[in-house]
Amino acid sequence: MGDFRLRVFYVVAREGSFSRAAAELHLSQPAVSLQIKALEEEYGQRLLDRTARGARLTAAGERLYRQARRILQLYQEIEAELLSPPALSGELRLAASSTLANYLLPAVLAGFQSEWPKVRLVLASGNTRQVAQWVREQAVPLGFVEGPCALPGLKVQRLAQDELVVVRGRRFAALRTPFSVGDFLSLPMVMREPGSGTREALEAALRAAVPGKLPQVAMQLGSTEAVKTAVELGIGLAAVSRWSVEKELRLGTLLAVEVQGLALRRQLFTLYPQGPAPGGVAGQFLAFLRRALRAQRLARTGV
Amino acid sequence: MGDFRLRVFYVVAREGSFSRAAAELHLSQPAVSLQIKALEEEYGQRLLDRTARGARLTAAGERLYRQARRILQLYQEIEAELLSPPALSGELRLAASSTLANYLLPAVLAGFQSEWPKVRLVLASGNTRQVAQWVREQAVPLGFVEGPCALPGLKVQRLAQDELVVVRGRRFAALRTPFSVGDFLSLPMVMREPGSGTREALEAALRAAVPGKLPQVAMQLGSTEAVKTAVELGIGLAAVSRWSVEKELRLGTLLAVEVQGLALRRQLFTLYPQGPAPGGVAGQFLAFLRRALRAQRLARTGV
DNA sequence: CCGTCCAATGAGGAGATCTTATGGGCGATT
């Protein structure tokens, strides 16, 4: 990705506006201000003239801008050279636990596929323990899971953040909003089976908020799709990954419910066998995935 | 300074060794390992082959190395263009409190002078309050102080870290080393006058460690040079900036004493009038100073 | 086979950077 600070400057200069640049870079406007300020302090001179209608380059800024373009171009060349090695091909076997396999990875796989059409992709899904096992046995070079997972011979690395969102059906009576954790615990829940990453994350968050209390499980189902349907039918509430209910939230068949004081975030991890980070196709895929996740932070849809 | 991560890679590649690169960059060896690892993960491939006797570039690493050289050269061009604007000239008036004015700034002023011979430099020294006053009245565009300092209309910015070191004369009986804070408090001290940045820093550190107790002042003197002389003569101990006793420590006329549990670090600040950071000659000087400080972190001599 | 050198790993902490919330200034609008 190269030199972030320089990229920020470049975009601000090109757009002639701090806030437009912030939007384009998926940053807040103050963050952009700070980056520019740091750059100006590094060089000891004003690079941009702030006006009421945006920003214009100073003479020094003009000089920097010209060089910045050249540098950023070189970074692009690097990406082109390093990320498109001589026609990657072969088979890439991956393993992922349910939410990742169903909602996050498919889009990424599609993008990867279109960039390297010669690679045959195979995605297995299983629970966290299975995925870890497969990776440790080297059945797959790379695995993705939704919960903490430590096994000897296994390297675990944080990949992204996922946000769980509590949803209700349209007709499910909304108490006063926002809910307290207490309200929440008094309502019937639809849940996945114990051991599912989503369920464990919810229970961990509840333990942290109100030790010793567990939610009332009105119904237990084996897949997120089934859970969503049950919630749509008004059986109860559920906590699911924001990724899995994007469409339903847009359609309005499910409604997000805010529960105060409940930190429903969890980490997503990537697994690979102990030793150096995977290279070859697997390495390329991981790098591709990381770039996709970074780009996707735009959507503010978790991550 | 450009893209630090790329520079680290470049040096490792050129040196063929993580640890030699670490030494050259004034970093620890693990820090270099982590930078390289991050780069390798970003591109999804191994860039360096680790051997028992160092590291060699892989094919991908070679490609990156070539581009890295070009990019780093462009950064140098930027510095050359932006940091040498059309023959800076005129007068630069600065103000600094005692330790800075006596021990840190002179070398930096000399360097700046030789880079911009046309600039006439004037350095005033005074205590923290005076310096702040001068800056606020715009008598100088830039001031440097050794202690916290908040005044309306004044912008304060952390500049560097300074380490105070406790010293004793050769013949001063050393108790068992290392000292405890209690031992330390029972010994006679040579000190600057109250209000001096050094003294305030020492007293603040003691307050933090042993509330309510103050050191025994055997002698109070008006300058650091006088303090040093008194300590050399065995009057007592003193806490002084490491910068001010570099020579004496090397000569062995003063000896550093470790006092356990006493955090004798303080921050150095730069002051300028509220508003945009100073530009022109003052801005250039500040940028020059920051680069000098960064480079000097090599000496491990505080900063 | 052991000593030595080099890089990797883990724990802990300091610093950098982002976010939200808020203020101030200039132009445009009425």
Next chain:
DNA sequence: AATCGCCCATAAGATCTCCTCATTGGACGG
């Protein structure tokens, strides 16, 4: 002329990155 709106600066707080210290693991050379 006063007000509204847009844009950038600042402040406070939280997070996360990155560095250092200490230690482990591996390979080469004696």
